[in-house]
Amino acid sequence: MTDTATPVVEVDGLTKRFGDVVALDDVTLSVRSGAITGLLGRNGAGKTTLMQTITGQDFASSGTIRVFGEHPVENAKVLSRISFIKESQKYPDEFKPKHVFACAPWFYENWDADFAAQLIDDFQLPVNRRIKKMSRGQLSAVGVIVGLAARAPLTFFDEPYLGLDAVARQIFYDRLIADYGEHPRTIILSTHLIDEVANILEHVVVIDKGRIIMDESAESARDSATTVVGPRGAVDAFVATRKVLHREGVGGLASVTVERLDADERRDALAAGLELAPVSLQQLIVRTTNSTVTEFAESASAVNGVRS
Amino acid sequence: MTAISSPASLADTVAVPSAGQRVWSVTRLHFANRFTMIALPWMIFGFIYLVNIVIWISIFAAMGKPLEGTQWSGSTFYFYVYFGVAAVQAMNLTFRFAMGLSATRRDYFLGTVLAFAILGALITIVCTLLSYVEEWTHGFGMNGHMFSNVYFGSGPLWQRLFTCFGAFLFCFALGSLAGSAFVRWQANGLYLLGAFVAVLGVAFIATATLTGSWPAVGQWFLQTRTVGVVAWSLIPTAIAGVAGYFVLRKAPSRA
Numbered sequence: 163m164t165d166t167a168t169p170v171v172e173v174d175g176l177t178k179r180f181g182d183v184v185a186l187d188d189v190t191l192s193v194r195s196g197a198i199t200g201l202l203g204r205n206g207a208g209k210t211t212l213m214q215t216i217t218g219q220d221f222a223s224s225g226t227i228r229v230f231g232e233h234p235v236e237n238a239k240v241l242s243r244i245s246f247i248k249e250s251q252k253y254p255d256e257f258k259p260k261h262v263f264a265c266a267p268w269f270y271e272n273w274d275a276d277f278a279a280q281l282i283d284d285f286q287l288p289v290n291r292r293i294k295k296m297s298r299g300q301l302s303a304v305g306v307i308v309g310l311a312a313r314a315p316l317t318f319f320d321e322p323y324l325g326l327d328a329v330a331r332q333i334f335y336d337r338l339i340a341d342y343g344e345h346p347r348t349i350i351l352s353t354h355l356i357d358e359v360a361n362i363l364e365h366v367v368v369i370d371k372g373r374i375i376m377d378e379s380a381e382s383a384r385d386s387a388t389t390v391v392g393p394r395g396a397v398d399a400f401v402a403t404r405k406v407l408h409r410e411g412v413g414g415l416a417s418v419t420v421e422r423l424d425a426d427e428r429r430d431a432l433a434a435g436l437e438l439a440p441v442s443l444q445q446l447i448v449r450t451t452n453s454t455v456t457e458f459a460e461s462a463s464a465v466n467g468v469r470s
Numbered sequence: 471m472t473a474i475s476s477p478a479s480l481a482d483t484v485a486v487p488s489a490g491q492r493v494w495s496v497t498r499l500h501f502a503n504r505f506t507m508i509a510l511p512w513m514i515f516g517f518i519y520l521v522n523i524v525i526w527i528s529i530f531a532a533m534g535k536p537l538e539g540t541q542w543s544g545s546t547f548y549f550y551v552y553f554g555v556a557a558v559q560a561m562n563l564t565f566r567f568a569m570g571l572s573a574t575r576r577d578y579f580l581g582t583v584l585a586f587a588i589l590g591a592l593i594t595i596v597c598t599l600l601s602y603v604e605e606w607t608h609g610f611g612m613n614g615h616m617f618s619n620v621y622f623g624s625g626p627l628w629q630r631l632f633t634c635f636g637a638f639l640f641c642f643a644l645g646s647l648a649g650s651a652f653v654r655w656q657a658n659g660l661y662l663l664g665a666f667v668a669v670l671g672v673a674f675i676a677t678a679t680l681t682g683s684w685p686a687v688g689q690w691f692l693q694t695r696t697v698g699v700v701a702w703s704l705i706p707t708a709i710a711g712v713a714g715y716f717v718l719r720k721a722p723s724r725a
Binding site: 214217218219220221236237238239241242243244245246247248250251252253254255256257258261264265266268269270271272314315 | 484485486487489492495498499502503505506563564566567569570571572573574575576577719720722723724
């Protein structure tokens with residue numbers, strides 16, 4: 163009865179071109195049901211385009227997309243179960259937040275008005291102010307509230323909290339986690355603030371220049387690299403035969419990030435007087451997305467290769 | 471996995487609303503902000519009427535006898551033009567919002583047609599009613615005619631309703647086609663559509679001029695009268711409506 167086994171989203175060979183620009187380049191991906199997946203990557207990497215094609219807002223140039231097992235474009239059966247909150251959402255000119263919250267329940271069967279009211283209160287959103295006159299943060303709050311209160315089985319948050327301060331963002335994370343616990347669903351969250359969301363992500367997809375370069379559980383992603391710190395000579399000797407993802411040093415000290423170490427290797431490192439530090443998701447992604455495309459593909463496949 | 475202990479997934483419990491419900495949701499969305507779709511048209515409506523009445527009163531006061539020729543008033547044309555513009559604007563403003571609420575383009579288009587049909591029907595009823603009021607009161611005793619004009623407000627009841635509503639549909643269809651073109655191709659779509667309409671117009675004028683058929687054209691308008699012209703306009707209305715639908719079906723909803 164649980165459909166955790168079948169992926170909610172299945173994308174195969176998806177390519178999207180805008181004129182000469184290839185926004186998505188042969189993307190193949192499946193999103194597990196009932197998890198919070200982080201869709202991470204730099205600006206212009208293709209995050210928004212990927213979500214827009216999956217939700218039928220835009221059209222694929224080639225490749226296939228299946229959402230809940232069906233083609234999503236113009237498919238009310240699929241779309242009525244999707245909520246896509248995007249940073250760039252446009253609202254009718256004269257609309258106030260109260261109009262948005264009045265319309266939303268007509269489109270989302272699971273809409274929880276009490277929850278919406280509580281969120282409006284939490285974010286201190288002025289529901290009677292014209293959206294055009296609201297600050298960037300307030301505008302983001304409108305989207306966040308719709309996305310949470312809609313309780314759509316498949317929810318996309320695309321940079322949902324531009325302009326929200328740290329307190330408001332924490333409210334968002336807290337409410338998201340709490341409500342997700344009570345009403346499990348599939349959530350895809352795209353953001354720049356990787357460290358902030360690292361703890362709530364169960365799965366990580368990294369996209370760079372239109373290609374998927376990482377697609378694994380958050381845990382395995384974090385374990386996929388370790389930073390070795392110590393005297394330069396000892397560090398260099400230790401990493402000599404390993405794939406180096408990043409290297410920095412001060413004076414006689416070196417700090418080198420290498421791919422996953424097993425238990426024996428960790429013991430050897432400690433015996434050699436080296437310190438091992440975990441690599442945060444953010445560092446890992448910065449380091450993988452800093453390299454050129456080819457290095458990238460190599461390091462990504464190397465990272466994946468360790469697991470298989 | 472964890473799914474064993476957690477509540478049933480939401481995906482299993484969500485019902486898909488029927489096609490009628492989905493279309494109606496879009497229609498309601500158009501009326502969500504009462505000012506733009508409900509108050510504003512009537513304010514414009516009332517303002518034009520007021521201006522007309524003030525003019526009638528001042529002429530009536532100056533001349534001291536009932537007015538002549540107001541049955542040729544073209545004031546109501548403003549409503550039609552406004553209606554067409556409102557259709558373009560509404561689509562520009564609400565399309566991406568409705569898409570953001572996971573509506574399909576099909577449901578959006580049908581819901582928009584229904585919203586404007588309702589608005590057009592309401593205005594038609596009021597226009598027709600006022601045309602009778604003007605007749606019964608002999609143009610408020612001044613022989614003033616705005617709604618009881620020769621185009622839309624004369625003849626039997628069915629003719630008044632038909633010409634008024636048909637003209638609204640025509641303006642809406644053109645407006646929605648322009649709106650679809652704008653949503654899909656932005657300004658370029660409008661330029662292209664404008665150029666296409668201009669070419670059609672020029673072709674017609676050139677044909678009529680070169681073949682010396684202007685008298686026949688004038689004759690046709692006189693003979694078919696407004697009722698006939700509106701009836702014929704249902705053809706371009708239908709064409710524009712269908713074209714608008716297909717243009718919109720492929721319109722992306724981007725930032």
